Amino acid sequence: MYKTRKLIEIAMFVTLGTVLHVMEATVPNPLPLPGAKLGLANIVTLLALIRYGFKTSIAVALMRVLFGSLLSGTFLSPSFMLSLSGAFVSTGIMNILYYFVPAFSVIGISIIGAAAHNMGQLMAASLLVQTKGIFYYLPFLLIFSLPAGFSTGLITKLLLPYLQRE
Numbered sequence: 001m002y003k004t005r006k007l008i009e010i011a012m013f014v015t016l017g018t019v020l021h022v023m024e025a026t027v028p029n030p031l032p033l034p035g036a037k038l039g040l041a042n043i044v045t046l047l048a049l050i051r052y053g054f055k056t057s058i059a060v061a062l063m064r065v066l067f068g069s070l071l072s073g074t075f076l077s078p079s080f081m082l083s084l085s086g087a088f089v090s091t092g093i094m095n096i097l098y099y100f101v102p103a104f105s106v107i108g109i110s111i112i113g114a115a116a117h118n119m120g121q122l123m124a125a126s127l128l129v130q131t132k133g134i135f136y137y138l139p140f141l142l143i144f145s146l147p148a149g150f151s152t153g154l155i156t157k158l159l160l161p162y163l164q165r166e
Contacts, residue, residue, distance in 0.1 A: 010056060017044035017064030022071050038148050039114055045091055046110060046156045051163055054095045061087040078128055082121045089120025106160070110153025114145035
């Protein structure tokens with residue numbers, strides 16, 4: 001019974017992450033910062049990390065980016081590459097913090113994950129456009145990652161008690 005429940009929960013994480021990914025991609029950005037988004041799909045990745053660990057969180061992040069890009073028509077585009085690199089860097093950093101730095105709260109992990117996502121995307125973008133000048137944009141993205149990471153971390157923290165019930 002436990003394996004079936006776990007599989008269903010992971011499928012729900014992937015589905016919800018995909019929906020949030022597509023929804024956020026279709027909403028116009030009200031900010032003057034291109035690419036600045038809340039990163040709502042990161043909530044699902046963080047929940048998967050806390051609930052099931054490293055491998056599952058990486059799998060959820062990969063599948064939500066893959067399915068989200070297929071549904072939005074951006075598969076293998078620069079947008080897909082940026083999203084994938086940001087998701088992997090972010091998920092990797094959040095895993096390291098969660099397992100090896102217990103002083104960080106869920107909100108702290110989320111804020112650093114948001115910053116890592118931006119850094120991962122800029123690294124991929126610099127490879128795609130063949131210039132390091134794109135890193136001048138990093139301070140603006142890092143500033144925006146504070147409220148974005150705080151928001152997603154707070155939502156994750158509020159959802160955790162409902163997931164830990166058996």
